[in-house]
Amino acid sequence: MLKVLAVAMLAALTQTAPNPHLPKPTYDSVPPAVPAGIQRGVLIVSKTNAWRHLEHIPHSNEVIAGIAKDLKRPSFTTENAAVFDDAILKNFSVVVLNSASGDFMTAPQREALARFVARGGGIVALHAAGDNSHKAPWYFDTIIGATFTGHPNGPDHIQPASVLIDQPRHPVMAGVKLPWKPADEWYSFDVDPATRGMTILARIDEASYRPGDKLKMGAVHPVIWVNPRTKGRVVYSAMGHNPENYDDPNYRLILTNAIRWAAR
Structure with missing residues (x-):
């Protein structure tokens, strides 16, 4: 009897244990303390109100901060969306949305970010910053322009695939060496974003991996x-599920190019 009770209690605890990949959504009202004196900085935001990429966010935040330092730009890393405030954003040239997922901004915060882009501020959005947890029309139209439909799962979750460059002369793709076949979690979308006004810089060769018929x-x-x-320069990369992706020389170069270009 005691054994049965212990098993039942363990099962109950297992069922109620929170999933660290799915944090409870929160909305920030008090902005973080941003160091004084930042000018033309890089703001790195990894706030997650939907799926949280626990595996890569700590490392990728460090890599992005290192890239900013190499570009001789100060950076500030936060998970507090109240940083999207006119008085704070004026100190930054580019915002990196590092797998920031879900409806993570309040309406006033989203409006402040929209004003930032409208006056020429840059956005570099990465991986889950483009998944289907983003519902706000401005975000969809400005940052992504397509709806995420899924990625391979199971044994095919992470696969190497050939990346093809459509715009080799664009500053974001400058210096990328081909052939390039990184392993990643490959996102699919409902449409080609070019049909909604985006310019495609790179694509995946579907013959080089197994997307599955529905994807x-x-x-x-x-x-x-x-x-x-x-007016502001906006870049989106669906790559970057794995921590190792941010150590790939080609991907680090793309991130460097993207931040430099978006920050003007």
Whole structure:
């Protein structure tokens, strides 16, 4: 009897244990203390109100901060979305949304970010910053322009795939060496973002991996693109699920190029 009770209690605890990949959504109202004197900085935000990429966020935040330092720009890393405030954003040239997922901004915070882009501020959005947990029309239209439909799972979750460059002369893709076949979690989308005004910089060769029938996009399976319709420069990369991706020389170069370009 005691053994049965112990098993039942363990099962109950297991069922109620929170999933660290799915934190309880929170909304921030008090902004973080940003160091004084930041000018033309890089703001790194990894706030997650949906799926949290526990595996890569700590390392990728460090890598991005290191890139900012190499570019001789100060950086500030936070998970507090109240940082999206006009008085704070004026100190930064570019915001990196590092797998920031879910509806993580309040309406006033989203409006402050929209004003930042409208006056020329840059956005570099990475991986889960483009998943389907983002519902706000401004965010969809400005940052992504397509709806995430899924990625391979099970044994095919992480696969190597060939990345093809459509715009080799674009500053974001400068210096990338081909052939390049990184292993990643490959996102699919409902449409080619180019049909909604985006410019595709790079895509995946679907013949080089197994997307699954429901996730096939065909000849144009985009992975990195920019929004040429905004005053601020906006870049999105669907890559970056694994911590190792941020140590890949080509991907680090793309991130460096993207931050430099977006920050003007």
